[in-house]
Amino acid sequence: MYQSRRPARSEFVPVRNLRYHVLTWGEPSAARPPLVLLHGWMDVGASWQFVVDALGEERFVVAPDWRGFGLTEGGGVDNYWMPDYLADLDWLLDHYAGDRPVDLVGHSMGGNVVMHYGGVRPQRMRRIVNLEGFGMPAFRADEAPGRYGRWIDELKRLHAGEMALADYGAADGVARRLMKTNPRLTQDKADWLARQWARAAPREGGDERWRILGDPAHKVVNANIFRVDEMLALYAAIEAPVLTVVASDDSLSGWWKRRYTLEEFQQRLQSVRDVRLARVEDAGHMLHHDQPGRVAGLIEEFLADA
Numbered sequence: 001m002y003q004s005r006r007p008a009r010s011e012f013v014p015v016r017n018l019r020y021h022v023l024t025w026g027e028p029s030a031a032r033p034p035l036v037l038l039h040g041w042m043d044v045g046a047s048w049q050f051v052v053d054a055l056g057e058e059r060f061v062v063a064p065d066w067r068g069f070g071l072t073e074g075g076g077v078d079n080y081w082m083p084d085y086l087a088d089l090d091w092l093l094d095h096y097a098g099d100r101p102v103d104l105v106g107h108s109m110g111g112n113v114v115m116h117y118g119g120v121r122p123q124r125m126r127r128i129v130n131l132e133g134f135g136m137p138a139f140r141a142d143e144a145p146g147r148y149g150r151w152i153d154e155l156k157r158l159h160a161g162e163m164a165l166a167d168y169g170a171a172d173g174v175a176r177r178l179m180k181t182n183p184r185l186t187q188d189k190a191d192w193l194a195r196q197w198a199r200a201a202p203r204e205g206g207d208e209r210w211r212i213l214g215d216p217a218h219k220v221v222n223a224n225i226f227r228v229d230e231m232l233a234l235y236a237a238i239e240a241p242v243l244t245v246v247a248s249d250d251s252l253s254g255w256w257k258r259r260y261t262l263e264e265f266q267q268r269l270q271s272v273r274d275v276r277l278a279r280v281e282d283a284g285h286m287l288h289h290d291q292p293g294r295v296a297g298l299i300e301e302f303l304a305d306a
Contacts, residue, residue: 002192005053008046008063010071015091021045021071022092025052025061033102033126035303036093037063040108040133042214044070046196047107050189050292056300062096064088066110068215070196078155079220085113086120093124101126101240103303107288108132118242119234127303128242131295132285134252135268136226137260144225151223163216167201167209174198174210184283184290193289228268235271242275243302245295247283276302 008023023045028034037048045063052061067088068074093102103126106114111133118125139147157163168174174194179185185193198210252262269275278298283290 002050002188004049004192006049006055008049008052012071013064013092013095015088015095018067018073018075018088020067020088020092021065023048023063026058028060028096032059033100034096035059035061035103035105035299036096037061038089038104038106038110038113039063039066039069040106040110041218042069042212043107044196044213046070047193048288049192049196051288051296051299054293054296056296062092064092065213068218070213074215074217078158078217079151079223080215080218081222082113082116085109086117089113089117090121090124097124103127103129105129105299106131106133108285115238115242116231116234118240119237122237122239125238125240128238128240129299129302130242130244131287132246132251134260134265135228135231137256138228139225141225147221147225148223151221154220158217158220163219165212165214165216165219167211168198169209171195171198171200171210174212182284182286182289185286189289232268232271235268236273238272240274241302242269242272243278243298244269244275245278245280245287245298247285247287247290248279248281249284251285 006025008025011022011024012019013022037045039045039047045065048063065072066085068080101124104114106112108131111130112135114128114130115133118128154163168177171191171194174197175190178190178193178197198212200208201211202208246262250262252260252265280287280291280294288295
């Protein structure tokens with residue numbers, strides 16, 4: 001199994017009405033701001049371990065489990081909203097950074113949070129790194145009625161127990177699932193990740209199942225249609241330099257076909273006043289698992305240029 005070079009510390013931080021689970025590495029420094037790493041959808045803060053191990057320099061690093069993921073409870077809600085992630089992040093930065101601007105890295109959903117938050121609180125950002133955080137395709141206003149209807153239908157399915165996450169008889173089953181989703185993931189990393197991504201829980205009858213540490217309510221579609229004009233306004237308000245990193249595998253084509261393309265995403269990035277682009281070869285959407293050394297190098301090179 002993968003052996004961590006820099007073991008993480010686990011702690012809980014009060015955020016709004018929740019106890020946020022946070023992993024930290026290294027020690028706070030008066031000379032350098034925290035490096036904050038934000039995971040994506042159906043992931044956990046521990047997912048950053050491979051990148052942290054690959055960093056060339058010791059650094060105080062903070063990686064929370066978003067609400068409803070990992071060891072951070074969701075608070076009993078039945079759906080999740082982007083504004084909550086922004087507010088949660090603000091609370092976390094109050095705790096770990098005070099008034100100091102931070103270096104913020106986000107993957108996928110976390111990358112979207114980073115880009116939105118950078119426009120909401122530009123003064124709190126020193127540098128921003130967005131790993132495959134593309135946002136969503138443009139939606140038409142006339143799609144709103146169907147969207148609201150789908151949201152209500154999915155809420156009913158959730159409460160009827162029809163959207164539960166899969167469970168597994170052993171951690172090996174979780175590892176196989178991770179490797180099926182990401183064929184580049186090596187066995188040692190999959191075995192390690194499986195024990196961060198899921199936990200053994202007893203079941204009625206005495207046996208135990210490995211359950212994914214994620215709230216199935218995350219599967220409920222957002223009620224509101226995605227607004228590109230709002231996204232571009234947030235991008236335009238970002239003052240910090242931004243590094244956007246994409247993988248050599250084109251995730252957008254697989255998800256959205258021609259409805260949303262990498263070219264369209266790059267056009268949206270033109271709203272950011274200072275943006276740089278990088279590409280990681282031989283990597284898919286989970287590029288921080290596929291090529292952690294390359295990702296760590298890009299992050300450190302970009303931050304050192306501040």
